[in-house]
Amino acid sequence: MTEVYATPSAPACAPSAGGSRPILSVRQIEKVYGSKDSVTKAVRDISFDVMPGEFVGIMGPSGSGKTTLLNCVATIDTVTSGHILVDGRDITGLRSRALAKFRRDDLGFIFQDSNLLDTLTGFENVALALTVKGEPTGQVKPKVDRVAATLGVADVLGKYPYQMSGGQKQRIAAARAMVADPKLVLADEPTGALDSRSATVMLETLEMMNASLGATIMMVTHDSYAASFASRILFIKDGVVFNEIRKGDTSRKDFFSRIMEVVTFLGGDAADAR
Numbered sequence: 001m002t003e004v005y006a007t008p009s010a011p012a013c014a015p016s017a018g019g020s021r022p023i024l025s026v027r028q029i030e031k032v033y034g035s036k037d038s039v040t041k042a043v044r045d046i047s048f049d050v051m052p053g054e055f056v057g058i059m060g061p062s063g064s065g066k067t068t069l070l071n072c073v074a075t076i077d078t079v080t081s082g083h084i085l086v087d088g089r090d091i092t093g094l095r096s097r098a099l100a101k102f103r104r105d106d107l108g109f110i111f112q113d114s115n116l117l118d119t120l121t122g123f124e125n126v127a128l129a130l131t132v133k134g135e136p137t138g139q140v141k142p143k144v145d146r147v148a149a150t151l152g153v154a155d156v157l158g159k160y161p162y163q164m165s166g167g168q169k170q171r172i173a174a175a176r177a178m179v180a181d182p183k184l185v186l187a188d189e190p191t192g193a194l195d196s197r198s199a200t201v202m203l204e205t206l207e208m209m210n211a212s213l214g215a216t217i218m219m220v221t222h223d224s225y226a227a228s229f230a231s232r233i234l235f236i237k238d239g240v241v242f243n244e245i246r247k248g249d250t251s252r253k254d255f256f257s258r259i260m261e262v263v264t265f266l267g268g269d270a271a272d273a274r
């Protein structure tokens, strides 16, 4: 039985394995939308660390602040107070050029909608992540080919997005997020638009990115099945970290059951279970 307990403002920090420092440190962040008459505290007080090579899932009821948290880490949105450090560097104060460089060099993104460019092939979409970074031309093809082979999308590289299935598009998006070797991959409901079979293939792709390519991943999902592919889950409720569970040595199936217990406790949707 999973112990379900509330840890309103306690930092959910991973152990410092081998003394390595966190890739991501979220420190007492708060995000308030609106002004005087209409104020929403989307994030009240969230602190946690993500260590290199971790695959962390963020779960919580609708409106709990998951996307706001992800957007603040992604620098798509700004925090009202608190700090976010990526590989030891505070990103909350970055402005324009430094911000663009940080997003390009340090982050990989996977959204619910693959956001591939329609006029480019799979290869060109993935390669773009390298060329905008100024990767030497001779390095581009080998790097794209290597990541595509690892993630099982080598046969899709020659296709345009309109010729790809939803699952193939998402896996090309995963290759694009990974190819430039980012410090952190951020995924927002990456299986939200996929049927269950394609979702499983996509989740196995994320698992492979994590295990074979060493990607550190933070994934927001409302889906307990998707979350069970992560190694640790942070549950957000009303803008704070409510609970945290780790997979440890347990099987994915057992982890899924433990996740479901917390989701049920938090008032999750039974339809989230598969």
Ligand SMILES: Nc1ncnc2c1ncn2[C@@H]1O[C@H](COP(=O)(O)OP(=O)(O)OP(=O)(O)O)[C@@H](O)[C@H]1O
Residues within 6 Å of the ligand: 033, 034, 040, 041, 042, 060, 061, 062, 063, 064, 065, 066, 067, 068, 069, 222
């Ligand atoms: N731009 C905004 N302006 C005002 N309120 C906002 C804005 N964005 C989010 N909110 C509010 O902040 C709270 C948290 O929203 P958020 O989208 O982070 O939740 P979520 O956990 O991702 O929800 P869901 O699972 O439904 O996507 C909600 O009450 C939401 O209405």
